Amino acid sequence: MTKSAIKRLFSGPFLAFILCGTLVPLVVIAFYGFTDRSGAFTLDNIMAIAGGHHAQALGLSLALALISTLICLLLAFPLGLILKDSKIGKKGFMVFVFILPMWMNFLLRTMAWQVLLEKNGIINIALKSLGLPLLDIINTPAAVVLGMVYDYLPFMVLPIYNALIKIDHSLIEAAYDLGAGKGLVLRKVLIPLSVPGIVSGITMVFVPSLTTFAISTMLGGGKVNLIGNIIEQEFTVSSNWNLGAGLSLVMMIFIVISMALIEKFDREGEGSMI
Amino acid sequence: MRTFKKAAALIMAVVVTVGLMAGCGGNTGGEKGQNGQVYVYCFGDYFDPELEYEFEEKTGYDVIIDYFDTNEELYPVIKNNTAQYDVICASDYMIAKLIDEGLLSEINYDNVPNASNIAENVKPSFEEFDPGMKYSLPHTWGTYGIMYNKSMVNGADIDSWTDLWDEKYAEQIVMPDSMREMYMIAGKILGYSMNTTDEKEVTEMTDLLLKQKPLVYKLANDSARELMIGESAALAVITSGEVLYSQELNENIDFVIPKEGTEVWTDCWAVTANVTNKEGGEAWINFMLDGDVAEDNFEYLTYAIPNTQIADLTDNPVLNPSAEVLAKCETLKNLGAEADDMYSRYWKEYKSK
Numbered sequence: 001m002t003k004s005a006i007k008r009l010f011s012g013p014f015l016a017f018i019l020c021g022t023l024v025p026l027v028v029i030a031f032y033g034f035t036d037r038s039g040a041f042t043l044d045n046i047m048a049i050a051g052g053h054h055a056q057a058l059g060l061s062l063a064l065a066l067i068s069t070l071i072c073l074l075l076a077f078p079l080g081l082i083l084k085d086s087k088i089g090k091k092g093f094m095v096f097v098f099i100l101p102m103w104m105n106f107l108l109r110t111m112a113w114q115v116l117l118e119k120n121g122i123i124n125i126a127l128k129s130l131g132l133p134l135l136d137i138i139n140t141p142a143a144v145v146l147g148m149v150y151d152y153l154p155f156m157v158l159p160i161y162n163a164l165i166k167i168d169h170s171l172i173e174a175a176y177d178l179g180a181g182k183g184l185v186l187r188k189v190l191i192p193l194s195v196p197g198i199v200s201g202i203t204m205v206f207v208p209s210l211t212t213f214a215i216s217t218m219l220g221g222g223k224v225n226l227i228g229n230i231i232e233q234e235f236t237v238s239s240n241w242n243l244g245a246g247l248s249l250v251m252m253i254f255i256v257i258s259m260a261l262i263e264k265f266d267r268e269g270e271g272s273m274i
Numbered sequence: 275m276r277t278f279k280k281a282a283a284l285i286m287a288v289v290v291t292v293g294l295m296a297g298c299g300g301n302t303g304g305e306k307g308q309n310g311q312v313y314v315y316c317f318g319d320y321f322d323p324e325l326e327y328e329f330e331e332k333t334g335y336d337v338i339i340d341y342f343d344t345n346e347e348l349y350p351v352i353k354n355n356t357a358q359y360d361v362i363c364a365s366d367y368m369i370a371k372l373i374d375e376g377l378l379s380e381i382n383y384d385n386v387p388n389a390s391n392i393a394e395n396v397k398p399s400f401e402e403f404d405p406g407m408k409y410s411l412p413h414t415w416g417t418y419g420i421m422y423n424k425s426m427v428n429g430a431d432i433d434s435w436t437d438l439w440d441e442k443y444a445e446q447i448v449m450p451d452s453m454r455e456m457y458m459i460a461g462k463i464l465g466y467s468m469n470t471t472d473e474k475e476v477t478e479m480t481d482l483l484l485k486q487k488p489l490v491y492k493l494a495n496d497s498a499r500e501l502m503i504g505e506s507a508a509l510a511v512i513t514s515g516e517v518l519y520s521q522e523l524n525e526n527i528d529f530v531i532p533k534e535g536t537e538v539w540t541d542c543w544a545v546t547a548n549v550t551n552k553e554g555g556e557a558w559i560n561f562m563l564d565g566d567v568a569e570d571n572f573e574y575l576t577y578a579i580p581n582t583q584i585a586d587l588t589d590n591p592v593l594n595p596s597a598e599v600l601a602k603c604e605t606l607k608n609l610g611a612e613a614d615d616m617y618s619r620y621w622k623e624y625k626s627k
Binding site: 037052053054056057114118119120121138139217221222223225229230233234235236237238239240241 | 343344346347349350451452453487490491492493494497501504505506507611614615618619622623625626
């Protein structure tokens with residue numbers, strides 16, 4: 001057996017997985033998306049995204065996903081800097097603490113927020129006993145953003161942290177030597193060199209936030225209608241798989257855009273760390 | 275280390291051998307699985323899980339159970355025959371749809387002697403979806419109504435769906451996150467059938483629901499009772515089966531079937547058309563209709579079970595409504611794809627505003 005034949009043999013399971021796990025489902029979704037209930041070809045399911053309620057839900061999803069991505073970025077970058085220079089124990093430990101919650105199912109963690117934020121929930125009971133004004137965000141978009149930030153923050157922290165620890169410390173020292181202040185070092189050295197990590201972080205928070213339906217169902221109280229909720233409803237309640245598949249195909253455009261972004265900026269492959 | 279490995283290997287060998295012997299013993303000794311398998315497809319957590327083992331011991335069948343969440347998830351599985359199930363649990367309107375499409379087989383009553391335990395008052399609603407109970411037998415049933423907290427409504431008399439439109443209760447009302455039930459409520463207020471396909475009526479109902487939307491604290495199905503128990507909400511539309519459980523945890527809770535009438539639903543067992551073990555499926559249904567089993571299920575679920583053997587347990591107007599109340603009730607019906615799409619359009623309008 002030649003070397004390349006052995007190589008091909010070992011890639012077999014992977015190819016089979018790609019075929020069964022990715023290509024076949026994609027073709028099935030495309031088939032449903034481009035047909036109507038009777039099986040005839042139609043573009044209606046794709047064009048439906050422009051229809052009033054769908055476009056409105058997509059707009060809301062984009063807005064909430066952007067807001068939560070921005071918050072995640074603002075939280076994660078300083079955190080990455082702190083972790084990078086952290087002297088507490090081994091560096092791995094602090095990062096470990098950050099990924100620890102990810103070991104728990106994210107639905108469970110989101111459900112915990114539901115209980116915490118409830119009108120008579122733990123947070124409000126605590127605030128009441130301290131005589132402070134009550135927190136009234138459950139079943140609003142604000143609660144959904146909170147859930148997105150909480151669930152997806154580790155996906156932003158890890159790539160940024162990975163990009164930051166790879167920066168050669170002598171570059172930073174050289175910048176200080178040449179008279180740069182802290183702000184200038186941040187702007188001209190740290191941020192430009194961590195762009196690949198930032199871009200992977202952004203896509204890894206933005207894409208799941210955009211398509212979520214679980215967080216908006218649990219924390220939005222059925223009143224925050226995202227595009228993910230509409231697609232889910234088409235499958236589980238309205239029995240209109242064709243429309244659901246059509247709208248999913250449209251959502252894939254956003255995923256393709258973010259993959260293109262990663263390709264452009266993330267040559268080093270920080271995103272592949274997770 | 276070496277000795278440890280040896281010991282581990284020995285233990286593994288013993289475990290495997292004993293396991294094999296036990297396995298063979300099971301097959302030849304005439305217990306579980308000797309009469310073949312019964313494949314059950316049921317809503318998640320919808321009977322006392324202990325009963326699975328009791329059934330296996332009693333009948334010698336091996337039970338394999340899969341779960342789903344909504345009727346709409348069950349339908350494509352049965353329709354496309356993607357998995358072979360012998361016996362399924364589904365709601366009334368889905369049973370009607372499956373019968374129409376020839377996806378169920380008629381029940382052989384000789385194998386279901388416990389069918390004589392079925393309560394009389396559940397039978398009229400079967401006329402709406404399975405006349406003569408040819409294809410399905412009841413598992414649980416119930417009605418939708420308003421659960422309210424007596425102290426939070428200050429002793430007000432809650433008896434009508436219009437109470438849910440009362441601005442006094444702004445941000446204290448929980449409505450179902452379920453399209454057809456919401457239109458049922460609006461329809462009862464306006465005097466329309468919950469199964470109307472008249473677009474003008476659907477528009478009016480949507481407008482009525484939109485008027486109420488600012489008052490709604492949350493649209494919720496399963497979590498509604500928790501909000502009532504925790505007193506985060508004063509009023510919630512909920513199904514009668516949740517009442518006993520909630521009252522146990524919060525004694526201020528009461529429940530009313532509104533005077534305009536409501537929806538009565540029945541979840542049923544049925545045998546599929548592609549059944550491989552019809553007798554096994556019928557044995558499962560027969561087992562579920564047994565008086566003691568019904569009692570176990572009732573205690574586990576607190577949902578009403580129309581079984582004469584436990585009539586004394588369910589003897590209250592919430593779980594066992596009078597014929598007079600039932601006369602004002604409707605059952606959910608299939609409206610066909612076109613009407614479904616229309617409802618779905620208006621529902622999305624409601625959701626997005």
